Amino acid sequence: MIQFDNVTRAYGSKLAVAGLNLDIPGGELFALLGPNGAGKTTSIKMLVGLLRPTSGTVRVCGYDVVRENQHASRLLGYVPDVPYLYDKLTGREFLEFIADMYGLDPEQSIRQLVRAISDFELTDFVDELTETYSHGMRQRLTFAAALLHQPTVLVIDEPMVGLDPRSARVVKDLLQTKAREGMTIFMSTHLLSVAEEIAHRVAIVDHGRLRFLGTVDQLRGELAVTHTSLEHLYLSLTATPGEILEGPGPVNPADASEPQSPARFGNP
Amino acid sequence: MTPNINVADPSETPEERSLANALTLEGEARAFWRMRWRMVRHALGQSLATARLRMSLVVFLSVFFWVGLFALFLEAFRFMNISIGHTATYGIIVQTIYSVFFASLMVMLILSAGIIIYSGLYCSAEAAFLLTMPIRAERIVQHKFQEAIAFSSWGFLLLGTPMLVAYGVESRAPWYYFVLLLPFMLTFVYIPGSIGAILCLVLVYRMPRLRQHWLVAIGSTTAIGLLVAAWASLSGGENDLLTPPWFLKVLSRLQFSQYRLLPSWWLSTGLLQAASKNPAPKLDYQPSWAQSLLFLSLLVANALFAHLLTMWTGSRLYRAGYSALHTQHTVRKRHKQFWLDEVLERSLLFLDPPMRYLILKDLRVFRRDPVQWSQFLIFFGLLTLYFVNIHRFSYEVNYIAWVNIISFLNLAVVGLILSTFTTRFIFPMISLEGRRFWILGLLPVKRDAILWSKFLFAAMISLIPCSLLILLSDAMLQITWMVIAVHQLVCVILCVGLSGIAVGLGATIPDLREQSPSKIAAGFGGTLNLVLSAIYILLVVLLTALPCHFFLVWRESSWAATWLAALLLGTLLSLGIGVAATLVPMRMGLAAFRKLET
Numbered sequence: 127m128i129q130f131d132n133v134t135r136a137y138g139s140k141l142a143v144a145g146l147n148l149d150i151p152g153g154e155l156f157a158l159l160g161p162n163g164a165g166k167t168t169s170i171k172m173l174v175g176l177l178r179p180t181s182g183t184v185r186v187c188g189y190d191v192v193r194e195n196q197h198a199s200r201l202l203g204y205v206p207d208v209p210y211l212y213d214k215l216t217g218r219e220f221l222e223f224i225a226d227m228y229g230l231d232p233e234q235s236i237r238q239l240v241r242a243i244s245d246f247e248l249t250d251f252v253d254e255l256t257e258t259y260s261h262g263m264r265q266r267l268t269f270a271a272a273l274l275h276q277p278t279v280l281v282i283d284e285p286m287v288g289l290d291p292r293s294a295r296v297v298k299d300l301l302q303t304k305a306r307e308g309m310t311i312f313m314s315t316h317l318l319s320v321a322e323e324i325a326h327r328v329a330i331v332d333h334g335r336l337r338f339l340g341t342v343d344q345l346r347g348e349l350a351v352t353h354t355s356l357e358h359l360y361l362s363l364t365a366t367p368g369e370i371l372e373g374p375g376p377v378n379p380a381d382a383s384e385p386q387s388p389a390r391f392g393n394p
Numbered sequence: 395m396t397p398n399i400n401v402a403d404p405s406e407t408p409e410e411r412s413l414a415n416a417l418t419l420e421g422e423a424r425a426f427w428r429m430r431w432r433m434v435r436h437a438l439g440q441s442l443a444t445a446r447l448r449m450s451l452v453v454f455l456s457v458f459f460w461v462g463l464f465a466l467f468l469e470a471f472r473f474m475n476i477s478i479g480h481t482a483t484y485g486i487i488v489q490t491i492y493s494v495f496f497a498s499l500m501v502m503l504i505l506s507a508g509i510i511i512y513s514g515l516y517c518s519a520e521a522a523f524l525l526t527m528p529i530r531a532e533r534i535v536q537h538k539f540q541e542a543i544a545f546s547s548w549g550f551l552l553l554g555t556p557m558l559v560a561y562g563v564e565s566r567a568p569w570y571y572f573v574l575l576l577p578f579m580l581t582f583v584y585i586p587g588s589i590g591a592i593l594c595l596v597l598v599y600r601m602p603r604l605r606q607h608w609l610v611a612i613g614s615t616t617a618i619g620l621l622v623a624a625w626a627s628l629s630g631g632e633n634d635l636l637t638p639p640w641f642l643k644v645l646s647r648l649q650f651s652q653y654r655l656l657p658s659w660w661l662s663t664g665l666l667q668a669a670s671k672n673p674a675p676k677l678d679y680q681p682s683w684a685q686s687l688l689f690l691s692l693l694v695a696n697a698l699f700a701h702l703l704t705m706w707t708g709s710r711l712y713r714a715g716y717s718a719l720h721t722q723h724t725v726r727k728r729h730k731q732f733w734l735d736e737v738l739e740r741s742l743l744f745l746d747p748p749m750r751y752l753i754l755k756d757l758r759v760f761r762r763d764p765v766q767w768s769q770f771l772i773f774f775g776l777l778t779l780y781f782v783n784i785h786r787f788s789y790e791v792n793y794i795a796w797v798n799i800i801s802f803l804n805l806a807v808v809g810l811i812l813s814t815f816t817t818r819f820i821f822p823m824i825s826l827e828g829r830r831f832w833i834l835g836l837l838p839v840k841r842d843a844i845l846w847s848k849f850l851f852a853a854m855i856s857l858i859p860c861s862l863l864i865l866l867s868d869a870m871l872q873i874t875w876m877v878i879a880v881h882q883l884v885c886v887i888l889c890v891g892l893s894g895i896a897v898g899l900g901a902t903i904p905d906l907r908e909q910s911p912s913k914i915a916a917g918f919g920g921t922l923n924l925v926l927s928a929i930y931i932l933l934v935v936l937l938t939a940l941p942c943h944f945f946l947v948w949r950e951s952s953w954a955a956t957w958l959a960a961l962l963l964g965t966l967l968s969l970g971i972g973v974a975a976t977l978v979p980m981r982m983g984l985a986a987f988r989k990l991e992t
Contacts, residue, residue: 138723174526178717195713199528210523214433214440226425227527229417255436257907 127152127279127310128173133182135168135334142168144334146182150312150327152278155305157325158314165334166314167207170283173312174204186279200228203272207284209264213257217248217267220256221274228275242270245300261288269297273304280304282313286320298324422533448918455921460556467560475564485666486645488561492662493651495557499550500586500658505616507542507590514538515712516598516719525716535708539591547583554579558665567669570683574668574690578661581693585657588700595707599715657696664689734761745850748839752847753854756823760855769818773811774859777804781867795947797871802939804867805881806931808860809888813927816896820852821923822914823897824987825904831990845901845987849980852893861885877942880965884938887972891934892927898979899923901987930975937964937971 128150135143143165150156160166171177172184175191175198184191186198211220221242225235243252246266251259256267265288272280285301286294302324305311315321321328321342328345330338338345417425441449471488478484515521515538524534555575562571652659668686680688735754742750760767781804824845827834834844864885868878903919914920941964945957 135721137721140723142721175713176522176525176717177721178714180721196528196530199526202526204526206523206526208519210519212429212433212520214436215429216436219429219432223425223429226421226428227417227529229421229528255440 127154127187128156128312129183129185130169130173131183131185133169133172133179133184135165135172135177136180141334143172143179143331146331146334146336148329148336148339150310152310153305153308155301155311155324155326156313157321157328158312158331159316159318159321159328160314160331163333164331166331167283168334169331170281170312170314173281174202175199200275201278203275203277203280205265205268205272205280205282205285207287209268211256211259211264211267214255216255217252217259217263218243220267221252221271224271224274230275238274238276242274245273246270246296262290262293265289266293269300277309279310279312282311284315285313286315286317417529419530419533422529426533426537445918452918452921455925456552460552463553463556464560467557468564471561471564489652489662489666490645490648492666493656493659494648495554496582496658496661497651497656499554500582500656501616503546503550503583503586504590504593506546507587508594509590510542510545511538511591512594512598514541515594516716521716525713530709531712532705532709535591535595535712536705539587539704539708542591543583543587546587547580550583551579562669565669568683570686571665571668574686575665578665578690578693581690581697582657582661584697585693585700588697588704591704592700592707595704595711595715598719599711657693660689660692660696664693732758732761746843748837749843749847749850752839752844753851756848756851757855760819760851770815770859773815774863777808777811777863778866781863781870795943797873798877798943798946799939801868801871801873801877801881802935802942804871805864805884805888805939806935808863808867808885809892809931809935810928812856812860812888813892813924813931816852816856816892816927817920817924818915819911820848820893820896821900821920822905822911823848823852824900824983825906825908825914825919826911827906831906835990841988841990842984845897845980845984849893849897849976852897853890856889856893857886860889880938880942880961883965884934884968887934887968888931891930891972891975894976895926895930895979896923898976898981898983899926901983901990902979904986904990930971933971934968937968940964 128148130146130148133143133146134141146165146169148156158166158169168177172179173186173191175195178192187201189198189201191198212223215223218239221239222235225238230238243249246269248263248266248270251263252267256264259267272282280301282301285297289297298320301311301313305326313325322345325342327339327341329336474487475484478487515535518538521534521538524537525531558575558579559572561567562575664686667682667689670682735758738757739750739754742753745753835841837844861882864881865878868881873881899919899922903922905914905917905919908914908917915923938961941957941960945954945961948954948957
């Protein structure tokens with residue numbers, strides 16, 4: 127469903143993403159992890175068609191996001207880290223605009239709107255102007271909008287930012303349900319616990335390079351071998367040379383740059 | 395809802411179903427218009443429900459401005475008609491005025507549309523959102539282009555219609571002249587708007603790396619070119635200024651504005667044809683209304699072509715340009731201690747350290763934002779140019795009372811330009827602290843000190859250039875020491891008062907949600923600030939200028955002592971108004987600022 131074929135994106139002379147290869151099948155919940163400036167958001171922006179790769183190809187359901195942008199966008203739902211809403215529209219009007227953009231016919235539109243309003247518990251405020259919404263309300267409306275046209279692929283940048291524990295639980299359950307229904311979900315997150323809890327596979331990127339790629343079980347296997355926490359493993363993988371990590375776990379940063387297993391580290 | 399009725403086929407996969415729902419061009423257009431209509435309806439409804447006074451004031455001021463301009467233009471056309479007294483010469487002058495006016499507006503519209511489209515297409519969160527939607531790139535370009543046209547054309551209409559209607563009334567133009575005004579103007583706006591949009595799209599696509607340098611270079615070159623052209627057109631030998639040979643020379647130099655391929659010439663000629671009851675001498679093979687319609691058709695055809703070209707350019711360059719622009723390597727510049735900061739820090743040692751550092755912070759923000767000081771520089775640069783060349787009008791300089799009037803007019807102009815600066819940059823200062831306000835709110839500094847620091851900062855950066863400019867003007871006009879002293883005092887009163895009004899009002903009616911200073915300045919508070927500032931300037935200048943003028947007229951008569959007393963009284967009154975204009979808004983601002991929640 128999602129393919130990154132040797133994708134590179136440079137900002138001037140600086141490589142934000144270097145030779146990224148990913149192949150994510152349908153129904154997978156995929157989490158992209160990495161420190162600030164690792165290249166997560168750049169990868170997501172290339173996936174949703176905002177930025178173009180310097181080299182390589184990004185495909186959604188086989189459509190090149192650069193050359194066949196409209197086809198690829200039609201199959202995508204996108205939840206950015208900072209949601210954009212039209213202040214002078216009500217939540218319902220915003221959803222109707224999204225339905226219009228995706229060409230839903232009136233009957234489909236009404237059906238999907240009712241479902242979205244119910245699923246995301248928007249009833250209380252959906253007819254108020256979005257400029258009055260709190261961050262949580264904006265986030266829920268953005269999720270509802272991204273899922274309105276029942277996309278094949280859902281892309282989320284930092285899904286838990288600003289959500290209260292209840293909303294975060296709702297989002298996690300929703301993502302798992304959608305993945306079970308066959309939707310491919312690609313999310314970037316700082317929260318290791320979220321990735322650990324719901325992701326089928328995780329990728330850890332650092333300085334634009336893929337440091338780890340594998341299932342959560344494989345990652346847990348690594349955890350068992352080294353007797354270290356997931357957090358420590360992550361920090362080790364993304365540590366700068368010479369950085370000393372405190373806490374349990376003997377993972378050597380130098381080891382992290384050398385893939386221990388082709389299935390888990392480096393490009394697949 | 396878009397009438398794209400799709401009958402669900404059970405054998406279709408979700409992908410096939412999604413792809414089958416592709417929006418038509420008309421569907422996209424309808425969706426955007428519906429969204430826009432809803433937003434306008436909500437905004438209007440909100441304003442009518444919660445800000446009637448504000449709305450009424452905006453409407454009143456717009457009407458007042460329009461009527462004032464109309465009266466001015468009507469009187470000017472009447473004056474010209476009577477003074478010239480020769481129909482053909484009057485016609486040539488009006489044609490020149492129209493052509494120059496619309497040619498200048500065309501250049502301004504190209505620049506303003508380009509800048510508005512740049513910020514709408516490449517810097518706005520809405521553009522990033524729309525780029526992730528399954529819509530054509532040209533639809534986004536068109537959406538932002540229409541916004542830019544709306545933003546650009548309201549000023550054009552507000553400035554242009556009073557002049558055109560005044561000419562129609564003065565020349566007793568037939569009814570269809572007034573009917574054709576709007577179609578002509580709106581069609582015309584599309585052409586420079588499209589040129590600005592295409593320039594913007596091509597520039598960003600071709601040279602995203604050099605965007606800032608190029609924009610500054612192109613903007614500066616255009617501004618300097620226009621200045622040089624204007625100066626070259628209007629200047630002449632000192633002795634023949636405002637004489638018939640000078641006038642003919644100026645007319646011939648302005649001939650460029652009547653170049654037949656300029657859309658501004660099509661507009662001016664089309665409108666003048668519509669206003670004319672007789673066939674024009676050179677176009678006498680058809681009635682004037684038909685000639686006018688011919689020019690309108692020419693404008694419409696070119697506007698449509700320009701629009702198509704813009705959309706075509708947008709479809710090919712926009713997405714690639716957006717990506718290129720947003721993947722430029724940001725150069726991280728180290729900012730060292732600047733000598734000006736050091737000078738200021740030392741010269742403000744008498745202030746409390748927190749207030750000193752707050753002023754220093756505002757100065758650094760001001761210095762590092764070229765948008766702020768470059769506008770200040772351009773306006774005051776133009777004034778300097780004018781003051782330096784003021785001696786060219788030396789044929790009247792011997793008559794001291796007139797010189798005095800010119801010197802006070804110069805003072806008022808400096809004040810009015812300063813008021814646009816305080817409205818655009820000082821008034822929004824508190825509003826712009828919006829999201830950062832918690833930083834100031836949590837500082838161990840009294841809130842009053844924050845506001846006073848902004849006032850001191852504003853008064854300081856206003857006073858130095860204004861005072862120097864007035865000194866320059868007075869030196870060029872060879873004015874007496876007494877008047878120079880009065881001017882300097884009035885200058886201080888103006889700078890302090892205008893700073894008080896801007897900072898006080900800015901704190902009284904802040905717009906903490908808005909992040910764009912230009913939008914804050916263009917809102918109700920900014921408009922109110924500008925109007926109050928203008929009234930204040932008029933009051934202060936008139937109270938000193940009139941007695942000073944009469945004192946100089948009758949300086950050798952028995953009335954001299956009376957007018958000197960009147961001048962003293964006027965100066966004291968100005969001082970009193972200045973103190974009130976500073977303290978009243980500041981008190982209101984301080985009270986509101988103390989209550990503001992972090």
